[in-house]
Amino acid sequence: MxxxxxxxxxxxxxxxxxxxxxxxxxxxxxxxxxxxxxxxxxxxxxxxxxxxxxxxxxxxxxxxxxxxxxxxxxxxxxxxxxxxxxxxxxxxxxxxxxxxxxxxxxxxxxxxxxxxxxxxxxxxxxxxxxxxxxxxxxxxxxxxxxxxxxxxxxxxxxxxxxxxxxxxxxxxxxxxxxxxxxxxxKKIKRLAKKAMFPIRPMRKVASKAVHSVFHRPKHMNKAQFAKAMKHFQHPHHQPCKGMKCFPPGSKLLVRKEGHFQKTYVRLPNGKLQLIYQKSLAPKPKPHPQKKRAVHGKPHPKPLCVCITKQGVKVV
Incomplete structure (x- = not known):
């Protein structure tokens, strides 16, 4: 050298x-x-x-x-x-x-x-x-x-x-x-910050909708990509505000903390990452509530979630 x-x-x-x-x-x-x-x-x-x-x-x-x-x-x-x-x-x-x-x-x-x-x-x-x-x-x-x-x-x-x-x-x-x-x-930090499918704008039409091209990530094979794309091909799918992908072995956790319902992902290295939180209507007489966690099972494949207005949906 x-x-x-x-x-x-x-x-x-x-x-x-x-x-x-x-x-x-x-x-x-x-x-x-x-x-x-x-x-x-x-x-x-x-x-x-x-x-x-x-x-x-x-x-x-x-x-x-x-x-x-x-x-x-x-x-x-x-x-x-x-x-x-x-x-x-x-x-x-x-x-x-x-x-x-x-x-x-x-x-x-x-x-x-x-x-x-x-x-x-x-x-x-x-x-x-x-x-x-x-x-x-x-x-x-x-x-x-x-x-x-x-x-x-x-x-x-x-x-x-x-x-x-x-x-x-x-x-x-x-x-x-x-x-x-x-x-x-080596891609964990990049995938945690960016969407799973990079979107490239192509052209605008009269309705001001943007046509986009979805590219298959290198870490997914054709079968995994086709399964994930079914969500976007469905005529009644919820509009996805953000898509994130996490490594195999990740867990999806839902916790009720005070007047918020928060969704976390526990990565294989043990770290928690907040991906979504939803405000709950306060009760007339709020009382201190204990944190309650719903533990999901580890995913053997990359955990892909779609963040919508209604909450988090596993793709």
């Missing part, structure tokens, strides 16, 4: 004399993820990396994708030892340097595993984990055709097993598999 690439991320690299390396100051975890992403994208297309992947995959039969992943994982575990960075220093090294030295921490293992998996044609996600309650561990999620998304952590004794702690997916490298991708956590 050269100086121009580092500057494009917003860093100020300083050349270390006598070494093919730069000294940089990282403000937060997002910049670390950006450097890891740049390493993976740059080195996964090199001919020598492609040649290395070809030699690793020789024992596997054609299109045995699970064998591809296992061979790459076993190669990394047998050639690279886990060694922590020097105290109070974050060292990010290229995958070729990691193989040459034979040591590296979770960042270096992630860069190497992501590079080899992407060079082998896999879609990958850079994922943060919180083994001690803080997101201080990084590894890879890989999309294996026929098996879906799988965990790859070459620093673990069980590198392909699911993690028992919270995860947060940061960056996805590769095209979205529309049938099985579902929701990506």
């Amino acid at each position: 050269n100086k121009v690439t580092l500057e494009s991320i917003g860093l100020s690299p300083r050349k270390i004399p006598g070494a093919d390396a730069y000294k940089i100051t990282l403000r937060d975890t997002n910049q670390t993820i950006q450097v890891i992403e740049q390493f993976i994208e740059e080195y996964s297309i090199l001919p020598e990396v492609r040649q290395l992947v070809a030699s690793i995959l020789k024992p596997c039969t054609s299109k045995d994708y699970l064998c591809y992943v296992r061979q790459i994982v076993e190669y990394i575990k047998s050639h690279v030892k886990y060694v922590n960075d020097p105290p109070k220093t974050e060292v990010l090294q290229s995958p070729l340097r990691t193989l040459k030295l034979g040591i590296g921490d979770c960042d270096d293992h992630t860069i190497l595993a992501g590079t080899l998996l992407r060079a082998a044609g896999f879609k990958i996600r850079i994922t943060l984990g919180a083994p001690l309650g803080r997101y201080n561990h990084v590894y890879i999620h890989v999309y294996v055709p026929g098996h879906g998304w799988m965990t790859v952590d070459t620093t673990s004794s069980n590198p392909i097993s699911q993690k028992p702690y919270q995860e947060r997916e940061m960056v996805e490298i590769g095209n979205d598999p529309l049938e099985e991708l579902g929701f990506s956590f």
